Amino acid sequence: MPQIIHKSAWGDIPLSTFFYGNVTDYLRSKKSFGSDKIGYIDAETGEGITYKQLWKLANGISAVLYHHYGIGHARAPVASDHTLGDVVMLHAPNSRFFPSLHYGMLDMGCTITSASVSYDVADLAHQLRVTDASLVLCYQEKENNVRQAIKEAQKDAAFPGITHPVRILLIENLLTMACNISEEKINSAMARKFEYSPQECTKRIAYLSMSSGTTGGIPKAVRLTHFNMSSCDTLGTLSTPSFSTGDDIRVAAIVPMTHQYGLTKFIFNMCSSHATTVVHRQFDLVKLLESQKKYKLNRLMLVPPVIVKMAKDPAVEPYIPSLYEHVDFITTGAAPLPGSAVTNLLTRITGNPQGIRHSQSGRPPLTISQGYGLTETSPLCAVFDPLDPDVDFRSAGKATSHVEIRIVSEDGVDQPQLKLDDLSHLDGMLKRDEPLPVGEVLIRGPMIMDGYHKNRQSSEESFDRSQEDPKTLIHWQDKWLKTGDIGMVDQKGRLMIVDRNKEMIKSMSKQVAPAELESLLLNHDQVIDCAVIGVNSEAKATESARAFLVLKDPSYDAVKIKAWLDGQVPSYKRLYGGVVVLKNEQIPKNPSGKILRRILRTRKDDFIQGIDVSKL
Structure with a gap:
């Protein structure tokens, strides 16, 4: 079957734009190198x-x-x-x-x-x-x-x-x-x-x-x-000129810089952009808002749970005037963003869901836009410029320059563009389960990883080799990364992720491997078999792990097993989604023994024990 390659709406920049060398020398070529401008400020002490x-x-x-x-x-x-x-x-x-x-x-x-x-x-x-x-x-x-x-x-x-x-x-x-x-x-x-x-x-x-x-x-x-890192910054900056350029960029770093999103954004992008970054040791909503007010932060780089919290938490109210006055753009990534959170926060700050500041005629509206990427893509490969008229919360952005996308269905057929201009119609189409040109998202571009370290099998499973004549390809075009995410691309070049990787759980913006929790659960004397899936909470804008258990004694208190597991793992890996005991049932598996998690995701009316109802 012929391949359908979706090209970047940005077009391809000249190859001479890319930097080949140590990524630190790439940063030395930027305006910030040797500058007397304050680059980073400690949010707690104020030291810069x-x-x-x-x-x-x-x-x-x-x-x-x-x-x-x-x-x-x-x-x-x-x-x-x-x-x-x-x-x-x-x-x-x-x-x-x-x-x-x-x-x-x-x-x-x-x-x-x-x-x-x-x-x-x-x-x-x-x-x-x-x-x-x-x-x-x-x-x-x-x-x-x-x-x-x-x-x-x-x-x-x-x-x-x-x-x-x-x-x-x-x-x-x-x-x-x-x-x-x-x-x-x-x-x-x-x-x-x-x-x-x-x-x-x-x-x-x-x-x-x-x-x-x-x-x-x-x-x-x-x-x-080094080329992955410098290319990711180059293309991310060129694809977001409204966000990444200017002499007075002021941001807060609340995302951990040990996470690839925080690492790339705050250690590389903000240095490249000659920005001032207020660094928070850890996230605290009021401290973030205090920083925004004190330093007049004009760009906020958040994750979905924080946007949800800002849309509802009464602690935000005293800071609304400063948010209204100074914040130009809000961007988010690392997890799916509920549309209701976008409209609620825009309405809270500006008084309307369009983000229009009526008292400041001529000023662009406040926008909340998403980006898409994986650690395997350094991480950014799709993003919106905040002032792009095509911004829509249903989309994760447009592919950056030189990034190519294929959408491959389960039967291996490349999918065409979604012929839809107004993405508001997509909600109903998904609910009605109408046929859509969806499939696994495959990506190739200059920021794609070299592979998995000391894990040849996983590397081979994660790539499809390119079919074109190698002589016609740029050095990074030799392979396609299979993201495991299910999505589609519309005629404006917007990428929509309609389902995430079937295995991974994204809890509090961190990845949780079900196999890891299952391995631990099987160490409990009562657990015969088990499976773990992620359950989504729109109210919290995150997923939580839920365990399905087959027990030796079906009447055993499963909450004790949950507490036993939770005591062994960090907070984001705990079973906040609760546990379900399967009685007279087995964990659904295919003939080769692979757990059929999609069946577990469709279950209804289960008795869920130990479910978390606390706030994040």
């Missing part, structure tokens, strides 16, 4: 750091790593994989020092693997096994957990236990040393700064970012190159 200061600190960090920890002495320190540098894990909450830490490591050729502060010992141990990190940067408050994780990582699990030593460097000590190291040592280290040829930068791994993958299963390490 200019771009000139953060690059000086980055150089000091490079020097400490090089002279005191032997980082960057070898171009290919990992014998089994010459595309890697020294692999360093960064396990810390958001900080105004994050950009300096990243740039300092990347200049010394490091491959960085970021670990969420919500990770427990088991999560950290798994990441150490997958990435083979040899150095962990953390604050003292996390040191004990990291030490336990290093010991745990020596044991075999889904990946073989590590056999190499892993050192810990406290970030407090690193920053102190970086501020006091001699100019002579800084110059010596920077003379050895890593530079990459055009061919090398497309292979050299800058990040091993954790994801459960497009096919589900245990968390995997996504291999993102």
